[in-house]
Amino acid sequence: HAKAEAVANLNKDRAFRLWASSKGGLYIPVDAATRPNPYMAHIPDRDIVAGNGKVLTLINPATMIREVGERQGRLYGTKVKITGKIVLNPINVADEWERQALDAFLRDKEKTEVVGVEEMGGAPYLRLIQPLYMELDCLKCHAITGIKVGGLRGATGVSVPLAPYLAIERAAVANLRATHGGIWLAGMGLIGFFFYRSKLYEAERIASESELRKLSRAVERSASSVM
Numbered sequence: 001h002a003k004a005e006a007v008a009n010l011n012k013d014r015a016f017r018l019w020a021s022s023k024g025g026l027y028i029p030v031d032a033a034t035r036p037n038p039y040m041a042h043i044p045d046r047d048i049v050a051g052n053g054k055v056l057t058l059i060n061p062a063t064m065i066r067e068v069g070e071r072q073g074r075l076y077g078t079k080v081k082i083t084g085k086i087v088l089n090p091i092n093v094a095d096e097w098e099r100q101a102l103d104a105f106l107r108d109k110e111k112t113e114v115v116g117v118e119e120m121g122g123a124p125y126l127r128l129i130q131p132l133y134m135e136l137d138c139l140k141c142h143a144i145t146g147i148k149v150g151g152l153r154g155a156t157g158v159s160v161p162l163a164p165y166l167a168i169e170r171a172a173v174a175n176l177r178a179t180h181g182g183i184w185l186a187g188m189g190l191i192g193f194f195f196y197r198s199k200l201y202e203a204e205r206i207a208s209e210s211e212l213r214k215l216s217r218a219v220e221r222s223a224s225s226v227m
Contacts, residue, residue, distance in 0.1 A: 001168075002160045003115060005078075006128040009158045013065055013080055017156075020061035021137035027056035037063060039088040042144050060141045065156075066091070077161040079125075082132065084154020086145045098129060098157060105131040105152055120159060124166070129157035 020026065027048060028034050036057040040046050046058045062082050069080030083094040085102055094102060101114040113130045134142065134153040147153050 002126040002162055002165045003128060006115075006126060006158045006160045009078060009080060009160075010128065010130055010156055013069075013156060013158075016068075017061040017065055018135075018137075020064055021135065024137075024140055025058045025060045026064070028059050030055045030057050034059070037089075040141060043141065062089070062092070062141070079120075079159040081157050081159075082154060083157065084132070085152075086147065087154070088142070088145070092154075094154075097127060098155065101129045101157075102152070102155055105155065117162065118159075124162040125159040126162055127157060127159045129155045132156050 030036065030047075034057065036047055037060070040058060040060060043058060048056050048058075050056055065080065065082060069078075073079045081092070081098075083092050083098050083102070085094070087093055097116065097118055104114055105111055111131070113128060115126070115128050118125055118127050131152060132154045134147045134149050134151050136149055138153065139149070142153065145153070
């Protein structure tokens, strides 16, 4: 279930990133919360002035996904990240687990994902990462990396907290133990009942055979010719 949630998150992020890339990014008014991205200074039209004189700055898909992912993490605990061997923003630098996954994608072009369970902040997370290849729409912001179209640009990863799923698992295990334990007790009760009944039948059979033997001896020893 946790993996299904992880895949759904990555599918949504990929669809959003492809859409945003096809539009060339989005221009957002510059304010205290949104500042021009210093890692996109190489783009000539990073900042433009609208007709009303308001300054707008370009927000690229990677930044949008990161900011949405940060908000998603605060709201729901799920962490989303774009990473790679070559990154423009240091915040996207891969950790050790992500570096191993990137190496696996480089070694095997057919590999579509890496999945694992890791502790993050003292809590268990299911981590899933998928390769991200350079596309034509990505060159506007990432041509400076030197990665050609079709080359491995990096990867998109998601970390899903396992605590809620483990709680459901514990409840399910407890329920299974209770129901299977009840079935076992009922089964043992039936076995005991039938064992007890079989013992009674056996005792009755032995008693009947004993009576029959006594009667047979009485007949054999009787002086009467007719009984």
